[in-house]
Amino acid sequence: MTRSNMDDFEQQLRRQTPAPPPANWRAEILEAARQSRTGLQPVPERTEKPAHVRAQTAYLAPASNTIGTGGWSSEIQPAFGAPAAPAGDRLQTCPTLLVRLREWLWPHPAAWASLAAVWIVLFSVQRQTETAIQSEMIALRAAPEEVLEAFAQRQMATERLLAGLDFEIPTMDRLKPVRRHPIASPPLMLLAT
Amino acid sequence: MPDELERLYDAHAPALFAFLLNLTRVEATTRDLLQELFIKLARQPDILKGTQDERAFLLRLAHNAAIDSFRRQSTRERNHEALGAEQAGLFAATSDPDEAEFRRQLAAALGELPPDQRAVVHLKLWEGLTFDAIAELLGLPLNTAASRYRYGLDKLRERLRPLYDEIKHGRL
Numbered sequence: 001m002t003r004s005n006m007d008d009f010e011q012q013l014r015r016q017t018p019a020p021p022p023a024n025w026r027a028e029i030l031e032a033a034r035q036s037r038t039g040l041q042p043v044p045e046r047t048e049k050p051a052h053v054r055a056q057t058a059y060l061a062p063a064s065n066t067i068g069t070g071g072w073s074s075e076i077q078p079a080f081g082a083p084a085a086p087a088g089d090r091l092q093t094c095p096t097l098l099v100r101l102r103e104w105l106w107p108h109p110a111a112w113a114s115l116a117a118v119w120i121v122l123f124s125v126q127r128q129t130e131t132a133i134q135s136e137m138i139a140l141r142a143a144p145e146e147v148l149e150a151f152a153q154r155q156m157a158t159e160r161l162l163a164g165l166d167f168e169i170p171t172m173d174r175l176k177p178v179r180r181h182p183i184a185s186p187p188l189m190l191l192a193t
Numbered sequence: 194m195p196d197e198l199e200r201l202y203d204a205h206a207p208a209l210f211a212f213l214l215n216l217t218r219v220e221a222t223t224r225d226l227l228q229e230l231f232i233k234l235a236r237q238p239d240i241l242k243g244t245q246d247e248r249a250f251l252l253r254l255a256h257n258a259a260i261d262s263f264r265r266q267s268t269r270e271r272n273h274e275a276l277g278a279e280q281a282g283l284f285a286a287t288s289d290p291d292e293a294e295f296r297r298q299l300a301a302a303l304g305e306l307p308p309d310q311r312a313v314v315h316l317k318l319w320e321g322l323t324f325d326a327i328a329e330l331l332g333l334p335l336n337t338a339a340s341r342y343r344y345g346l347d348k349l350r351e352r353l354r355p356l357y358d359e360i361k362h363g364r365l
Contacts, residue, residue, distance in 0.1 A: 009350055009357060013318050016296050017285040018211030021227070025210075026202055029228045033198055033235035 198235055205248055208320060209255050214283060215315045216259040218304055226258045252320065253330045256312060263308070291360050295353070302352040310345035317342050 213223040284296040328338040
């Protein structure tokens with residue numbers, strides 16, 4: 001292929017118009033972007049819903065006023081205005097509370113700020129505890145010298161008391177060594193047999 | 194009056210869609226990545242301030258998002274998605290059967306290129322960027338960008354030559 005052919009080939013490729021995005025994407029993507037900007041749920045509409053979302057939001061299906069464009073995260077939205085759960089139906093109420101709690105906590109700035117405050121408090125308490133422990137350790141390190149001094153004083157007092165007594169202290173040298181009995185020789189009769 | 198997001202979508206979404214679809218070869222993944230990109234733009238409205246070339250900046254974001262997506266996917270998932278790669282409508286429909294066949298073959302041939310060559314070829318052919326701009330956008334040395342384009346184009350030419358010659362001679 002000559003140089004001119006190669007250029008023709010490139011031109012031929014350039015003439016192929018890429019397809020535009022599907023028309024319905026515009027509204028969906030822009031809506032999802034706006035929702036994320038206003039602090040609602042992040043709306044990464046995945047092609048496959050996570051299992052926990054499918055399990056926990058199945059009961060929200062009748063809610064007709066969910067926010068969003070049909071993405072899985074829109075199902076996490078609490079069904080405001082939906083018919084209230086029947087009284088006594090705790091299986092219905094409990095997941096609703098959980099979902100509302102999750103919606104409130106994630107990613108609510110106040111929740112994160114509270115979490116940060118708790119963490120700071122715990123950190124400061126830990127620092128104070130560490131300081132107390134360190135001071136105790138310093139006190140404990142000083143203790144052996146006092147103990148040794150007290151021990152030396154007690155030893156000196158003991159020596160003074162012993163010096164006043166008038167008897168000879170036995171030493172190890174004067175103790176009789178323990179004589180060991182030799183092992184009795186076996187009877188000759190046994191050897192003879 | 195359209196807001197900034199609408200303006201950005203209308204101005205750049207077709208190019209971003211074509212680039213992402215050429216990289217991922219899967220329409221669902223392309224949609225996810227495009228949406229992630231616009232969510233990022235919505236959350237960080239100042240991200241485009243000071244950029245000289247909006248399109249190049251957005252293409253770079255899209256490329257990074259696609260690379261992250263590749264890394265997240267397992268090999269098995271990628272192979273599974275590759276099975277449907279030829280179904281991805283990379284090019285606009287046309288009433289000319291020769292052109293339609295050429296576009297179909299071209300889409301398939303592009304799918305056989307390594308993603309790094311495909312990215313350079315796309316940016317050069319359908320975005321009309323210079324090698325300098327492509328190198329900066331993809332974070333490559335200039336020579337690497339040029340050689341990737343050359344290798345990619347050679348493969349496309351080799352693969353499409355019979356059909357291309359047939360179309361060309363048919364028109365003459």
